[in-house]
Amino acid sequence: MSSDLRAMIREVLREELAARGVGRPSSAPQVREESVSIGSDAELAAFARRILALAGDSKARADIESGRHVFRLAGGGSRPAPAVEAYERAQPKQNFSPVSFERGLVNEREIRNLPEGITVIRIGKTVRLTPLAQDELRRLGIKIERAKS
Known part of the structure; x- marks a missing residue:
């Protein structure tokens, strides 16, 4: 999916969510x-x-x-x-310990809110990532470690 299309989808979603009073964007x-x-x-x-x-x-x-x-x-x-x-x-820049997600669905916002310096996230066996979250991880160069059991 092209980045222009993704940006357009994000904008439409922001507008619709704001119209419904969900996730009002803050200025800072x-x-x-x-x-x-x-x-x-x-x-x-x-x-x-x-x-x-x-x-x-x-x-x-x-x-x-x-x-x-x-x-x-x-x-x-x-x-x-x-x-x-x-x-x-x-x-020197610290290499922080990996962040873990044990269950649920991880979205792009959660990835953007990770502290700077994170290079690895650990996710449980049942955790799912949204496509935008996967794109953001790729863009930030963060690796994913999935639990085996």
């Missing part, structure tokens, strides 16, 4: 900001525990990794220190 991605105050060792330890708890939830972890959940220092500390900024730039 939803970003959650959390203000953090770190003025003592106890507050730093509490923040580290909060991050560990969030990392246990795969959706929250993906939101943090993709920049949809950001942390801001309370009191206006909006720019990182130069040493921290240089350290962050020097870090």
Whole structure:
């Protein structure tokens, strides 16, 4: 199927879904900001525990990794220190662990919402991918590993 035809189908679907009130497109991605105050060792330890708890939830972890959940220092500390900024730039791109889909139908939106750096997705034996999801995986260079049992 040609890319022009796919684009036309996507546009028609968006218009029809919007007319029915389903999946209203937002003008900007939803970003959650959390203000953090770190003025003592106890507050730093509490923040580290909060991050560990969030990392246990795969959706929250993906939101943090993709920049949809950001942390801001309370009191206006909006720019990182130069040493921290240089350290962050020097870090190589991380190769994140594969994302898993255990059941159901995976669509294009779910693929587009994967965090950056994902190179492999794992899917269960009964999982199905829509043709647009397959195209998006191909475009992004993401490999699929299907469960054997």
